[in-house]
Amino acid sequence: MHHRSLQVAALLAWAAAVACRNVQPVFAPTLEARGDCDDAGDVNYTQLATKLSATAQIYLPGSDLFDDAVARWSNLSTPVANVVVVPSTEHDIVETVNFANQNSLPFLTTNGFHGSITTLGKMTHGIEIHMSQLNSISIATDGKTATIGGGVLSHNLTDTLWAAGKQTVTGTCECVSYLGPGLGGGHGWLQGRYGLVSDQFVSMNVVLANGSLITVDENSELFWAMKGAGHNFGIVTSMTSKIYDIQHPNYAMETLIFSGDQVEAVYEVANEQWLTNGKTMPVDLINWSYWYFDPTTDAEKPVIAMYLIQEGVNTVNTTYTQPFLDLGPLSNSSLSGTYRDLAAWTGISLDSTPCAKTGNANPRFPIYLKSYNTTAQGLVYDLFKQATTNASTPFSNALFMFEGYSQQGVKAINDDATAFAYRADNLLVAPLLTYTPNGPALDEVAYKLGNQIRQVLYEGSGETSLNTYVNYAYGDETARAWYGSEAWRQERLHALKEGFDPTGKFSFYAPIA
Numbered sequence: 456m457h458h459r460s461l462q463v464a465a466l467l468a469w470a471a472a473v474a475c476r477n478v479q480p481v482f483a484p485t486l487e488a489r490g491d492c493d494d495a496g497d498v499n500y501t502q503l504a505t506k507l508s509a510t511a512q513i514y515l516p517g518s519d520l521f522d523d524a525v526a527r528w529s530n531l532s533t534p535v536a537n538v539v540v541v542p543s544t545e546h547d548i549v550e551t552v553n554f555a556n557q558n559s560l561p562f563l564t565t566n567g568f569h570g571s572i573t574t575l576g577k578m579t580h581g582i583e584i585h586m587s588q589l590n591s592i593s594i595a596t597d598g599k600t601a602t603i604g605g606g607v608l609s610h611n612l613t614d615t616l617w618a619a620g621k622q623t624v625t626g627t628c629e630c631v632s633y634l635g636p637g638l639g640g641g642h643g644w645l646q647g648r649y650g651l652v653s654d655q656f657v658s659m660n661v662v663l664a665n666g667s668l669i670t671v672d673e674n675s676e677l678f679w680a681m682k683g684a685g686h687n688f689g690i691v692t693s694m695t696s697k698i699y700d701i702q703h704p705n706y707a708m709e710t711l712i713f714s715g716d717q718v719e720a721v722y723e724v725a726n727e728q729w730l731t732n733g734k735t736m737p738v739d740l741i742n743w744s745y746w747y748f749d750p751t752t753d754a755e756k757p758v759i760a761m762y763l764i765q766e767g768v769n770t771v772n773t774t775y776t777q778p779f780l781d782l783g784p785l786s787n788s789s790l791s792g793t794y795r796d797l798a799a800w801t802g803i804s805l806d807s808t809p810c811a812k813t814g815n816a817n818p819r820f821p822i823y824l825k826s827y828n829t830t831a832q833g834l835v836y837d838l839f840k841q842a843t844t845n846a847s848t849p850f851s852n853a854l855f856m857f858e859g860y861s862q863q864g865v866k867a868i869n870d871d872a873t874a875f876a877y878r879a880d881n882l883l884v885a886p887l888l889t890y891t892p893n894g895p896a897l898d899e900v901a902y903k904l905g906n907q908i909r910q911v912l913y914e915g916s917g918e919t920s921l922n923t924y925v926n927y928a929y930g931d932e933t934a935r936a937w938y939g940s941e942a943w944r945q946e947r948l949h950a951l952k953e954g955f956d957p958t959g960k961f962s963f964y965a966p967i968a
């Protein structure tokens with residue numbers, strides 16, 4: 456009791472969390488005393504709890520479970536929730552949406568924790584619907600599709616399919632969900648073979664803004680929109696996607712570290728090999744590069760790390776590596792293994808930093824490009840160098856990402872087939888300006904720097920519209936930049952939004968309008 460009197464608020468919150476559902480049975484005696492869950496604003500969550508299945512959970516503020524569920528990878532303009540509901544059935548989601556609507560509460564689906572677009576900060580209260588319990592995966596008996604729960608993570612799907620000799624396109628990072636990337640298009644290692652994550656979708660169960668549960672497939676007008684702008688239309692409770700026999704289990708990666716002095720030469724070679732004069736990225740090759748400041752390699756400027764990743768081999772073909780080796784890298788190293796090693800090799804596995812919640816702000820300023828403009832590469836290198844290496848910089852841990860996935864599978868599908876608008880582009884480029892938050896003035900410095908860098912790339916591209924990947928977006932790029940600037944795309948999306956979500960309940964993540 457003494458303890459209780461010292462920390463009344465925290466204990467009440469714990470009690471409420473347990474009373475709602477047996478989240479932590481060990482605390483059960485404490486909670487029984489309270490018996491309701493109405494201390495999160497004026498809403499009585501016990502009434503929601505009685506409608507949910509026995510294994511659903513409700514977390515209230517003040518509990519570790521709540522804190523963990525709402526913590527984000529990027530601590531910048533984050534959504535605020537008063538309560539976290541963890542449904543365990545599709546029907547729980549229907550009940551939660553109905554309850555939110557009856558109480559005029561906003562709601563937001565979360566899955567992994569990597570959604571970072573600053574529009575999420577427009578959610579200032581309401582219900583976070585956390586999908587982690589909808590994590591079933593079942594492979595159809597014909598081995599051609601899998602039915603995947605709406606809360607399955609990329610890594611879990613890959614491992615489950617792998618054990619059955621199967622695979623499909625997922626995001627590359629192990630800690631992102633399957634659907635978070637997928638609903639915005641979804642880039643992954645296998646897109647050169649099969650297309651984007653969303654190109655694998657066969658059908659999905661979706662809870663709409665008004666709580667109706669529908670099945671969306673190729674016969675539904677919404678199907679087109681779910682493949683690129685899906686965050687705007689509903690909560691996907693489960694879905695069926697195409698899967699494939701594993702064709703090329705083994706992979707090799709060559710890492711070439713270049714001095715920043717060679718920035719123009721390196722990207723000239725990339726262009727000549729794969730990106731200009733009618734050439735395309737080979738289907739078996741993925742070509743990424745990162746720029747970052749590593750004072751142990753170069754104390755004065757960021758290095759260029761080039762990753763050449765090839766499927767189906769144990770050593771990357773010298774046809775791919777030699778033109779780069781000829782430039783004289785600072786170092787080179789080779790790795791060989793399987794598809795499942797790729798995330799660790801590129802620093803995005805479950806135990807890599809990008810899968811941790813560090814409290815850092817992590818804004819990106821993405822742009823899609825068709826090829827490298829070596830002049831522009833040199834100019835942005837200088838900006839990045841200045842930003843990462845000066846003595847007083849908050850951005851010494853920034854990472855500049857150049858992702859060159861193979862594209863055959865993506866380009867094999869018509870440009871207008873889905874809401875993903877950027878099949879014609881080849882490179883996903885983005886500075887990631889990691890920093891420790893220190894108030895709005897620093898946020899503004901990051902914002903200006905990120906946009907300055909992106910503007911140089913944009914001017915060098917010769918494009919007439921800014922093409923951005925919605926899932927990497929900063930947040931103020933506009934719907935035209937996220938979903939394509941063609942009028943027909945905007946009109947089609949607006950019409951669907953009007954039909955399926957007229958009051959804009961799904962509008963925290965990169966809203967169409």
Ligand SMILES: Cc1cc2nc3c(=O)[nH]c(=O)nc-3n(C[C@H](O)[C@H](O)[C@H](O)COP(=O)(O)OP(=O)(O)OC[C@H]3O[C@@H](n4cnc5c(N)ncnc54)[C@H](O)[C@@H]3O)c2cc1C
Nearest residue numbers: 565566567569570626627628631632635636642691809926
């Ligand atoms: C380290 C890192 C690696 C990444 N790698 C890739 C990659 O390889 N390929 C790629 O394409 N993208 C990648 N991304 C970007 C990624 O697509 C986005 O960050 C995405 O928002 C992550 O989704 P999430 O479910 O993990 O996060 P969350 O924040 O939980 O979800 C993001 C948004 O998705 C929506 N959402 C999630 N689940 C559902 C659902 N079941 N139904 C309806 N809406 C839902 C919600 O609007 C939510 O706000 C990466 C990002 C990071 C930080």
Ligand SMILES: *[C@@H]1O[C@H](CO)[C@@H](O)[C@H](O)[C@H]1NC(C)=O
Nearest residue numbers: 491492493499500501502505
């Ligand atoms: C909340 O709802 C529950 C279930 O209907 C009810 O027993 C409880 O009295 C309500 N609490 C308040 C404060 O109204």
Ligand SMILES: *[C@@H]1O[C@H](CO)[C@@H](O)[C@H](O)[C@H]1NC(C)=O
Nearest residue numbers: 586587588590606607608611
């Ligand atoms: C993913 O798999 C891990 C075990 O490897 C499990 O603990 C976790 O609950 C799974 N998550 C989801 C969302 O499936």
Ligand SMILES: *[C@@H]1O[C@H](CO)[C@@H](O)[C@H](O)[C@H]1NC(C)=O
Nearest residue numbers: 721725742743744857858859
């Ligand atoms: C692709 O590889 C080439 C070297 O072969 C490199 O110059 C280029 O930068 C790479 N592209 C990306 C996106 O990393």
Ligand SMILES: *[C@@H]1O[C@H](CO)[C@@H](O)[C@H](O)[C@H]1NC(C)=O
Nearest residue numbers: 737768770771772773774775
């Ligand atoms: C390397 O690639 C070239 C060109 O595609 C091809 O002719 C050669 O057989 C490949 N070498 C190996 C060892 O596979």
Ligand SMILES: *[C@@H]1O[C@H](CO)[C@@H](O)[C@H](O)[C@H]1NC(C)=O
Nearest residue numbers: 780781783784785786787788
């Ligand atoms: C690659 O690295 C090895 C040592 O790991 C070195 O012997 C070789 O010369 C390097 N090749 C080039 C072209 O830099």
Ligand SMILES: *[C@@H]1O[C@H](CO)[C@@H](O)[C@H](O)[C@H]1NC(C)=O
Nearest residue numbers: 526530813814815892893894
């Ligand atoms: C997020 O940043 C704010 C400052 O903007 C800081 O107060 C807070 O502690 C940070 N959150 C975490 C989890 O570090």
Ligand SMILES: *[C@@H]1O[C@H](CO)[C@@H](O)[C@H](O)[C@H]1NC(C)=O
Nearest residue numbers: 841842845847848850900904
């Ligand atoms: C250091 O870098 C930051 C971020 O780009 C910039 O705001 C600042 O002016 C730089 N300082 C110097 C002395 O160059």
Ligand SMILES: *[C@@H]1O[C@H](CO)[C@@H](O)[C@H](O)[C@H]1NC(C)=O
Nearest residue numbers: 828830831911914915916917
């Ligand atoms: C490359 O970028 C520079 C700088 O913006 C620009 O002047 C030039 O025209 C661009 N080159 C091409 C081929 O677009």
Ligand SMILES: *[C@@H]1O[C@H](CO)[C@@H](O)[C@H](O)[C@H]1NC(C)=O
Nearest residue numbers: 663664665666667954955956
């Ligand atoms: C919910 O919205 C859908 C799409 O607009 C509509 O077809 C359906 O009739 C609505 N359901 C109810 C119960 O209003």
